Amino acid sequence: MTMETLMRERLEAALAPTRLEVVNESHRHAGHAGxxxxxxxxxxxxxxxxxxAGQSRIARHRMVHAALGDVMLRIHALSMDLSDG
Incomplete structure (x- = not known):
């Protein structure tokens, strides 16, 4: 299973998003730290x-981290755009 598939499955299961985009940006960081x-x-x-809804930006980030669980140990960088829309 690819990392993208794993991330997508975990985020869908935990957050039931109405919109979900998972973008691999690793190619932009080839040869850099991490x-x-x-x-x-x-x-x-x-x-x-x-x-x-009703959650602070930090709480939303924590929800994503919790949803990804041990996958976070395999990710060097994760940027997020999160909304309740």
């Missing part, structure tokens, strides 16, 4: 989920 050579170290997610 590039482990796997091609799956740097990610960007766009998530709109009702579960984020």
């Amino acid at each position: 590039d482990d050579g796997s091609g799956e170290s740097h990610w960007h997610v766009v998530i709109a989920a009702p579960a984020f």
